[in-house]
Amino acid sequence: MAGRVLALQVGTIAACLVLWEALARGLGGPTAVMPPVSAVLLDVAANHQVLLRGVLRTLTETVLGFAAGAAFGFLAGAAFAESRLLERLLLPLLVVSQTVPVIAFGALVVIWFGNGILSKMVIAFYLTFFPVTVNTLRGLLSVDRQRIDLMRSFGASPWCLFWRLRLPFALPAIMASLLLGVSLSLVGAIVGEWFGDTVGLGIMLVQAMYAENLPRLWSVVMACGVLGAGLYGILAAVERRFVWWGREL
Amino acid sequence: MSAAQRLVYPVLGLLVIAAVWEGAIVVFGIPTFVLPSLPAIAKAIAADLPALLAGLRVTLYEAAVGYVLGGAVAIALALAFVLAPLLERAAMPIIVAVNSVPVVAYAPVALVALGMGSASKIAMVALAAGFAVFVNAMNGLKAIDPAAVNLMRSFGAGALRTVWILRLPAALPAIVSGLRVAIVRSIIIAIVAEMLGAYAGLGQMIYLATQQVDFLRVWAAIVVASVASMTLYGLFAWVDRRLVWWK
């Protein structure tokens, strides 16, 4: 059964690639919008070193921004869960911050954070922290009264309550937001590179677009996909390994 | 807590930020092109209002069409997958592959493929909004108690009827929350795509104003976009509370 499903899935992907190749060859020349898969793969092969360098750079930005965003998001969520006043005062402002199209602030980001990895990290951070904050808050508050009372009857301190009960309870929600956050971090890193840079997948996309180099454009898109799938996959594996109780609560 | 009381804290927070903002400009002597003062931005909005609204109209049009299109396709696809698990298994790798590419990476492709007009922005928004809705719809449709499905089957209900009577309403809260998240994302994606190349829209205004060193206009356009997002989000949250009444 599992083998049949795998065959089916491999088959669909193969069919799609063949269809892509055929359509691209049939419909347009080498300059058409959809270059044949073979042309894209040739471009990947010819430029694998450049692509790899771009992947590594964008990966660094993503991971740094993600780590900062996840840490800040968690701390903010935990602080909000502790202090409702803080939540009422600040959470609405964080909500507002998420409606701002941060890409429009290119010049400001560079003025404030310079032109290094930091500015990309800041964008990735900006896109990441919010879902983590919201889910941490929700997760920490989702523990039911009875379980808390039980722990308190054992004489648990607030600190112990947090580590032994609230946090494990909130972890599935937090993990879910981290899975979303890592994808958003990647978006942030890519957009951040549009604020002037020479290395990274984001800037390669823009270069390929303005040069109308379509095989290159597609090979960078593919590299973005591999990076996105890889980051997501790692985090999902961490979730399965360490937060397996998510569905039992 | 009354609505007025709920508003007190965020307003307080906004006032604090405004005070810090204005104070910083005065104390550190920040020049206008780095951080314009709030009254100057307000004045720029007032002076530029017709143009800003014209831009907003284009952006909202693209965001709305893409949102509806993406949302509808996402829900239809999720339903089709629930009805035909074999289809789901076959198509899932493609969906995962398409989704693992960060959505902004498609922007250049969309612009080259569909041109600078609204079509490329609509496609981008549809993709972004669609995935937000699709993931939630799939989760919602699948999170249903198998015992409830069995009950429907014991009544002789077919797959289609079970979807209509049971699965869709049960998944509604998840779908609605996907739709809610997708609203703000739609507007931002439309602006991002417009900034890379467009004939009109807030994003194009921001791009031109940036290149023409008209920083007040950049701020004005950002404020308009942000206010529009918040208004739509608030409106949707209000409708949401009435739509999912059984919680």
Next chain:
Amino acid sequence: MRFTALVTAALVAGAASLAGTASAAEAVSVRLKWVAQAQFAGFYVAKEKGFYAAEGLDVTVNPGGPNLNGETLVASGADQFALAGGIENLLASRGKGLPIVGIAMMLQRTPSAYVAFNDSGIRSPKDFKGKKVSTFFTGAHNTLYAVLSKFDVGAADVTVVPQAVSMAPFIDRQIDVATVMLFNELNVLKTRGVKDFTVFRAEDYGVSFPSDTVIVNEKLIAERPQTVQAFLNGSMRGWKYAAEHQEEAVDIVLKAASGLDRAHQLAMLAEYSKLMVADLGTEKGIGVLDMTKLGAVRQSLVDRKVLDAGVQVGSALAPRFWDAVPTQYKKP
């Protein structure tokens, strides 16, 4: 801001990208007007060949992007220098109170031209009347209106739409006339095998809008004029070298911004050099500020009422630095 600067410093140091640079050299940065390409070869060459180091500078070349502009970044002090847009952008920025000054002008001639298919019946810019024309609204539109006014075609007589990203709308005949940069889009059309079109050069109709201004903050001029001089010396030397060793220059650009198409970059540099070593550029040297031309541009902008008449060319430009660049660094 000081905190973020500190964090930046720590990160940059950690990133090892700057490790090994001479600590004695003065660190400055130059912001380009677009993503890295051969249009900016001179700066990359100057850095790679050590021309900046010879002047005692450690220069970081920062590319531009769709949501940046050099004028703001130089005005704010985020970058010390920039290769900005045409003279009209410099004048407009000064009109808005940005403390920036032009110290050199890379292109002596208008870099933009217009293309129309032969079968469209368009024989001269006069025929643009009633047609759909696309142009870049980041400066090139001023040139277009100036060309049209030479033929008594008013701005209202043509449908002007923004242009970006792709030549596809022109190739697909969705628009009648498209704007091309002589060193970029024109070459794209050629490599895509598009034929049977006519090029109308703004320059041929007496519209000469020099472009690609090297700008600097007024404050830097006042405080560290020797730094400004050092940067311009190195840059002009780099540009002269790039114009004379184009293959090598393109390779240097490719090293900095991997993933570009070499043939396209070579064609770009060749065309760019022609616009650079032209008119007063041939006579006096690369980067010269042609005050007569620039004054004429200002006048045409004031006439069209897009520029405040109070903005003067004299205060916007500081030719003394270019004048002091050693002749062997700039004279082709």
Next chain:
Amino acid sequence: MSVPAGEPIIELAGISKTFGDRDGRVVAVDKVGLRIGRGEFVTLVGPSGCGKSTLFNIAAGLADPDPGGEIRFAGTRRAGRDLLGKVSFMPQRDLLLPWRRVIDNAILALEVEGMRRADARRKAGAMLPEFGLAGFERHYPHQLSGGMRQRVALIRTFLFERDLMLLDEPFGALDALTRTMMQRWLLDVWQRHRRSILFITHDIEEAIFLGDRVVVMTARPGRIKLDVPVALPRPRPAHVATSAEFLRIKTKLLDAIEEESMKSFMAAGA
């Protein structure tokens, strides 16, 4: 008044069900034979994990038995899935749809059958008083108590008018008092409507009090161990539980169940 004779509504013969594959095969139900007469109330008890629910799902058409067995429904031989829509089924939990009002939850099965909503509502509305839900038709499930929710689920089952009703521990989650009330009330309703009922419970007293016959299943693999007729007159008052006949049956059942429990306990220990 005891076991009604006549042709059975459902007859299971040699029914087995095995789960899992090569690695771990679990025989949940092993060669079970069971017949329920028309109008008969049969209760099924057994230790937990004895395959009651599996048997139940087979009778409802929700699961296919292993090949080899035979299911006859109203005299004709049927494959498992044919039974879908033929048997009215009530699962352990009420499974009310939170977005539907009481009345619309009650008519769920009728709606599936294609009856017009207005007609279905009228029909269900008429039954509400009998089920103690008069005046609650416009309430949502979250506004009801556990007993009331269970009764809504029962109306839903009753309105799906089929000759055989399968009730899977319908009162399991209720408190003792409510449960007694519900049992008496169920008997009332059953005597008026005279459907055949297969009722799963793990409460022996409930099984005797309600059933015409009590069937005991063994621990895994589930087999029929005992099939005891309950010769108590109907209607049964509450104090029937103290009658000699009641106690005699209870002792017999307890012994059988104890033996079964010991067996599985020892097996687990070994």
